[in-house]
Amino acid sequence: MIEYRETNRDRRVALAAKAVLHCECGAVGIITENDIGNGRIICPNNPHNGCNKIYCCKCGNDDHGTDLCPPPVETVQWLNKNSKECPNCKNRIEKNGGCDHMTCQVSVGGCGHQFWWTCGCPVHGQHKSDCLRLGER
Structure with a gap:
C-alpha cells in the first residue's frame, strides 16, 4: 500500500512538472510553472550545501542570460558525427x-x-x- 501511494504521489508530482532539474551536486528538483519566473532556476540544494548553480528553465543548461538556448547535447553529438x-x-x-x-x-x-x-x-x-x-x- 505504501509503495502504491508513493508511486501515485510521484506520478502526480511529475505531471505537474514543467521540467526536472538534475544538478551536478546531485540534487533533483521538480520545476513547476510557478517556479519558472524569469526563466532561471537556482539549484534546489542551494540553502543546504551552498550550491550556487543557476540553470535555464527552457533548455536545462547552465544559465546563459539573454543568449539563445544552445542545442541539446545529443544534437551536437549527432552533428559532429554525421556532418x-x-x-x-x-x-x-x-x-x-x-x-x-x-x-x-x-x-x-x-x-x-x-x-x-x-x-x-x-x-x-x-x-x-x-x-x-x-x-x-
Whole structure:
C-alpha cells in the first residue's frame, strides 16, 4: 500500500512538472510553472550545501542570460558525427551516401562550394600536401 501511494504521489508530482532539474551536486528538483519566473532556476540544494548553480528553465543548461538556448547535447553529438562544415562558408553539410564529391547547397543557405568530404580540399584546386591526389581516389 505504501509503495502504491508513493508511486501515485510521484506520478502526480511529475505531471505537474514543467521540467526536472538534475544538478551536478546531485540534487533533483521538480520545476513547476510557478517556479519558472524569469526563466532561471537556482539549484534546489542551494540553502543546504551552498550550491550556487543557476540553470535555464527552457533548455536545462547552465544559465546563459539573454543568449539563445544552445542545442541539446545529443544534437551536437549527432552533428559532429554525421556532418562537417563547408570549408568555404562554414554551413553544416550532411553526407548521407554516394562519393566524396560534395557541393554546399545554395538552396539551404550554402555557397555552392565543391569540395572533397574526406579532406575538405576544393574539387577544382590544389590538395593539401598530406592528401591523396585526385587521380588516386
